[in-house]
Every structure is written in C-alpha cells, then in structure tokens.
Amino acid sequence: MPNNKERILAVSRQLFLHHGYNGISIRKIASKARLTTGAIYFHFKNKRDIYETICLEALDMLTGKFRAVMGKKERIPHKLISTFDSYLSFYYNTRDYYNILMEYKAEYDAEGEGGKEDITRKMKELLTIVMETIQRGIDGGDFRETNPMLLALFLAAVGEGMLQYKKIGLLSSMKIEDREFRKFIADVIGRGIEKGR
Numbered sequence: 001m002p003n004n005k006e007r008i009l010a011v012s013r014q015l016f017l018h019h020g021y022n023g024i025s026i027r028k029i030a031s032k033a034r035l036t037t038g039a040i041y042f043h044f045k046n047k048r049d050i051y052e053t054i055c056l057e058a059l060d061m062l063t064g065k066f067r068a069v070m071g072k073k074e075r076i077p078h079k080l081i082s083t084f085d086s087y088l089s090f091y092y093n094t095r096d097y098y099n100i101l102m103e104y105k106a107e108y109d110a111e112g113e114g115g116k117e118d119i120t121r122k123m124k125e126l127l128t129i130v131m132e133t134i135q136r137g138i139d140g141g142d143f144r145e146t147n148p149m150l151l152a153l154f155l156a157a158v159g160e161g162m163l164q165y166k167k168i169g170l171l172s173s174m175k176i177e178d179r180e181f182r183k184f185i186a187d188v189i190g191r192g193i194e195k196g197r
Contacts, residue, residue: 005043007033009057012050013096021051021103051100052119058097059122062090066129076137080155081186083130087159088178091166098163127152158185 011033015024026047030037044050065086073079091098130152137143162181165171171181 004033004035004039008035008040008043008050009054013054013100016051016054016100016103017096021047054097054100055119056122058094058101059119059126061094061097062086062101063122063126063129065089066126070129070133076133076140076142077186077190079133080130080137081182081189083155084159084162084182084185087163088182091163099167102160102164102167127156130155155189 008029012024012029015029015032019028024047026037026040029047029050030040033040040050044053066083069082069086069089070079073082127149131148134143134146134148134151138145138148162171171177
C-alpha cells in the first residue's frame with residue numbers, strides 16, 4: 001500500500017493530466033487522495049512543489065532511459081541517435097509523466113519565475129549526457145568539429161517536437177512511422193556530422 005506521499009503524487013498526476021496545473025487546488029488533491037490538507041502540507045510546501053516533484057521524477061526517468069539505451073550501443077553515432085529511442089520509450093511507456101512534463105512548459109510559469117532551478121538543472125543534466133557523447137564522437141574522429149552544446153539542444157528540440165507532433169496526431173495523419181522518422185533523422189544527422197560522408 002502506498003504511503004501518503006506516494007498517494008499524493010499518484011492522485012496529483014491524474015488530476016494534473018485531466019485538469020491542468022491551474023485547474024486543481026490543494027483541497028482537490030486532498031479530497032481525491034482522501035487526506036486532509038494538513039497531510040498534503042506535511043509532505044509538500046504547496047501545489048507548485050507537488051508539480052515540480054512530478055516533473056523531476058519525469059526527468060529522472062528520461063535521463064535513466066537515455067543512459068540505459070545509450071549504454072547498449074557500441075558506436076558513438078549509434079549512441080547519439082538512440083536518444084530518439086529514449087524519447088519514444090518515454091512517450092509510449094510513461095505517457096502520464098510525458099504529458100505532465102510537456103504541460104510544465106506551458107503552464108508552470110503562471111505563478112512566477114521562482115522554483116524552476118531544480119528542473120532546469122535536470123534538463124541540463126539530460127543535455128550534458130548528449131553533449132559528452134558528441135564530444136567523444138569528435139575526439140574519436142566519428143564527428144567533425146561542431147558545437148556539442150548546440151547540437152545537443154538541436155537534437156532535444158527535434159526529439160521533443162517529434163513527440164508533440166505524435167501527440168496531436170500529425171505524424172500518423174501523414175502516415176509517418178516511428179522507425180521511418182528515426183531512420184531519416186539518423187541519415188540527416190549522420191551525413192551532417194560524420195566524417196567521410
């Protein structure tokens with residue numbers, strides 16, 4: 001049986017998904033979790049703290065997927081393109097977390113700028129994994145000289161954009177399958193950064 005903190009997070013994930021960040025209150029969370037508001041405040045400072053905790057969990061999951069999938073690949077170029085596999089796995093296997101993390105970008109700032117540091121740090125950690133892989137590819141002669149940080153940001157933007165298009169149904173309406181998109185991106189990126197192509 002989950003403890004109160006786990007129950008609060010589980011209920012909050014569902015409420016955030018159905019009502020958005022601005023559509024729920026601490027009272028609503030407490031009611032659905034069958035707890036008092038005091039029990040909520042025992043574990044979390046406020047609604048923003050709950051939301052941030054869920055976003056951090058999502059980023060930890062995505063970071064874990066990056067490390068696991070990249071760890072299975074031998075060649076640096078394959079490690080790099082495997083980031084798309086991680087994004088796809090995150091999208092398909094942890095859809096609630098994916099949706100909440102994407103909503104974070106849309107609604108989280110409604111209460112002001114404070115409290116984003118941990119989420120920003122986790123996002124940087126994710127990009128750092130990709131940047132380090134790119135740098136190893138440059139050092140090892142697999143990739144031409146390029147800016148690892150900008151390339152990591154580019155890949156993250158493409159991966160995230162692909163998932164947003166999947167979410168709204170654009171890729172399926174255009175009859176573009178995941179593996180076709182992945183192969184295309186691998187080809188485009190490979191021809192752009194691999195030596196001798």
